[in-house]
Amino acid sequence: xxxxxxxxxxxxxxxxSRLKDFKPLLPLGGKPILERVIALYRSAxxxxxxxxxxxxxxxxxxxAGRCGVKSIxxxxxxxxxxxSVVAGVSDLSRDFAGFFIHPVDIPLVxxxxxxxxQNAFKPxxxxxxxxxxxxxxxxxxxxSGIHVKALxxxxxxxxxxxxxxxxxxxAMDVPVVDEFILKDIDTPEDYAxxxxxxxRRDIPSDDECRALMIRQIAPQNVIDHCRAVADLARRxxxxxxxxGCGLDIERIVSAARVxxxxxxxxxxxxxxxxxxxxxxxxxxxxxxxxxxDYTVNKEAPxxxxxxxxxxxxxxxxxxxxxxxERFQAKLKKYGxxxxxxxxxxxxxxxxxxxxxxxxxxLGSTIHEMS
Numbered sequence: 001x002x003x004x005x006x007x008x009x010x011x012x013x014x015x016x017s018r019l020k021d022f023k024p025l026l027p028l029g030g031k032p033i034l035e036r037v038i039a040l041y042r043s044a045x046x047x048x049x050x051x052x053x054x055x056x057x058x059x060x061x062x063x064a065g066r067c068g069v070k071s072i073x074x075x076x077x078x079x080x081x082x083x084s085v086v087a088g089v090s091d092l093s094r095d096f097a098g099f100f101i102h103p104v105d106i107p108l109v110x111x112x113x114x115x116x117x118q119n120a121f122k123p124x125x126x127x128x129x130x131x132x133x134x135x136x137x138x139x140x141x142x143x144s145g146i147h148v149k150a151l152x153x154x155x156x157x158x159x160x161x162x163x164x165x166x167x168x169x170x171a172m173d174v175p176v177v178d179e180f181i182l183k184d185i186d187t188p189e190d191y192a193x194x195x196x197x198x199x200r201r202d203i204p205s206d207d208e209c210r211a212l213m214i215r216q217i218a219p220q221n222v223i224d225h226c227r228a229v230a231d232l233a234r235r236x237x238x239x240x241x242x243x244g245c246g247l248d249i250e251r252i253v254s255a256a257r258v259x260x261x262x263x264x265x266x267x268x269x270x271x272x273x274x275x276x277x278x279x280x281x282x283x284x285x286x287x288x289x290x291x292x293d294y295t296v297n298k299e300a301p302x303x304x305x306x307x308x309x310x311x312x313x314x315x316x317x318x319x320x321x322x323x324x325e326r327f328q329a330k331l332k333k334y335g336x337x338x339x340x341x342x343x344x345x346x347x348x349x350x351x352x353x354x355x356x357x358x359x360x361x362l363g364s365t366i367h368e369m370s
Contacts, residue, residue: 006048006118006142007099008041009088010034013054013077014105018186023105024060026191029198033107033185034060038067040107041100044114050091052084053077082159089148097121101160102140108180108194108201109140110280116176117142126172128164131181134211137173138181177204177211177279202283203250209257216261216275224318230256232320233311235369236358237304243361245302252304255287259308269293293343296353302361306354313351314366322367323351 012024012034019026024034031039034051041049049069053060054077061071074087085101092099098121100114109131117129117140127144130137141164154163164171185191204212213223233256237249262271273289276282287305294309316326327348334340359365 005097006046006121007092007096008046008049008102008140009085009099010037010041010049010051010102010104011081011084011088012060012104013052013057013074013084013087014081015055015078016105019188019191021191022056022059023185025056025063026185028107028194032063034063034104035067036107037102037104037109038064038069040109040111041102041114043111044118046100046114048096050088052088054084080159082163085160086152086154089151092145092148094145096145098142098144100140100142103184105185106139106181106183107185108183108197110176110178110180110201112279113176113178113181114140117174120172120174126170128167128171129174130171131176131178132173133176133179133181134207134214135173135175136182138178139184140181175211175215177208177215179205179208179211200250200283202281203254204258204279204281204284205254206257208281209254212258212261212275212279212281218261218263221317222260222263225315226257226260228315228318228320229259229308229311232314232369233308236307236311236366239362239369240302240307240358243363245361247302247307248304251284251287252307254281255284255291255304256308256311258284259288259291259312261288293347294350294354296350296357298353298357302354302357307358310351310354310358310366313347323348323355327351 016023025032028036038049051060051064051069051071052074053071054074057073064071072087072091074084076083089099113131117131120129121142127146129142147167151163185194230253234249234253237247237252241247259272262268262275265271269289269292273285276285276288287308290305291308291312294305296306313323313326314320316329327344330344331341334344355366
């Protein structure tokens with residue numbers, strides 16, 4: 001039998017002095033922050049979850065109990081976070097491979113981040129794995145059990161970061177598509193920002209779009225093409241909304257930014273949508289899935305998918321071209337493949353129908369848009 005692989009230690013002992021309200025119990029997306037972090041680890045397959053308590057321990061212990069996880073009281077919590085780390089690791093058995101250290105005030109970390117860290121943590125690899133977003137390290141680190149003894153006996157000067165810096169030669173950065181590894185809740189403004197993110201977490205931010213393209217090793221010409229499509233899609237959506245449509249511009253732009261993230265793969269639209277869903281970005285996956293081949297419903301309102309589909313057909317590489325030029329180039333390229341030509345002609349028919357619908361609403365042509 002192999003060792004149970006990982007434990008999660010959630011640090012919930014602090015005073016929350018800058019926020020005033022008590023962080024572990026603050027509601028976020030309909031549940032207390034601590035409960036949200038516990039659920040995150042369970043969703044990533046981590047069953048051994050421990051909560052370190054200190055300030056208002058009774059309330060935290062009660063919540064942890066309702067969630068079915070173990071609590072560890074840190075009597076020295078007022079001395080700072082490192083004392084809670086020591087309290088947490090002191091409680092560990094020998095029967096584990098590594099542990100996450102997760103401050104409770106970083107509650108929006110994505111499930112895929114924890115999976116990426118677990119996949120990177122292998123025998124013979126580094127003994128400390130840091131998640132990084134666009135080359136910046138964040139939380140939670142995944143630390144090998146070999147460091148437990150040194151943590152317990154360490155002086156703690158400089159905190160956990162200083163301790164881990166002593167093992168930099170045995171550390172590894174794990175790139176993730178997750179800006180939330182860098183986002184903690186320290187102030188009322190931070191808390192308000194986190195609340196505002198809850199309904200939009202399935203849409204990647206601009207930086208997360210960039211990280212997705214880097215992760216997929218998208219070549220620069222594809223990145224440039226996606227940016228040009230996103231720019232045109234934004235202008236179309238803005239104009240359509242001014243004409244009375246209720247389009248979600250953020251979804252449109254984000255989807256356009258990454259619509260070709262899997263270009264070069266067979267059925268790249270399907271592949272791209274699958275990557276997005278696995279990464280937690282289901283809010284744009286459906287748009288990416290149909291960006292090549294969208295069937296226009298003449299009776300329905302214009303959709304976000306329709307806007308991205310059309311914008312993509314107006315952009316060749318990174319420049320705006322006429323629809324005729326775009327499709328003639330495709331027909332010339334695949335002229336000897338009758339099946340491909342049928343698909344191209346069908347897409348042209350749908351693109352022309354989408355263009356007609358949009359131009360009627362706008363009262364001007366797309367060609368006239370700067």
